Amino acid sequence: MTWTYSGDPASSDRDAVRFLLGDTDTTNQRVTDEEIAYALTQTANDTYGAAAYCARALVGKYANMVDTDFESVGVKYSQLRENYSALAIRLDAQAKRYGSKGLGVPAAGGISVSAMDAADELSDRVQPKFKRDQFAWPGRDVSDEQL
Numbered sequence: 001m002t003w004t005y006s007g008d009p010a011s012s013d014r015d016a017v018r019f020l021l022g023d024t025d026t027t028n029q030r031v032t033d034e035e036i037a038y039a040l041t042q043t044a045n046d047t048y049g050a051a052a053y054c055a056r057a058l059v060g061k062y063a064n065m066v067d068t069d070f071e072s073v074g075v076k077y078s079q080l081r082e083n084y085s086a087l088a089i090r091l092d093a094q095a096k097r098y099g100s101k102g103l104g105v106p107a108a109g110g111i112s113v114s115a116m117d118a119a120d121e122l123s124d125r126v127q128p129k130f131k132r133d134q135f136a137w138p139g140r141d142v143s144d145e146q147l
Contacts, residue, residue, distance in 0.1 A: 013045060
């Protein structure tokens, strides 16, 4: 099992997943390179989705561990579980916004004005039920008005 991080999340998907997951400390390694490669495979190389996948795996890992207290020293695995669970939820939301399968910025287009005019002139084309300016008062030029 290997663990590598170049310090540049833009250099590879693996480093991007590590960066998003917060697994960048060589002295406190959480997820191996092979586990990240598996998560990237499962999410079709979506780095945000893979980071969320790894965060959920860490939730499962820490779910098996119990909080311990001995005198004034304690280990709270439940906090790790809760934090990674919250991180997975945030990363899922980011995957929907920024990821490769996300919604992204809505865009419309595909038909030019000249193509619409040409389609309107076709005699065998089924005419739409509604048209722009269909209720305009006769004799009134509305082509220059802003709607």
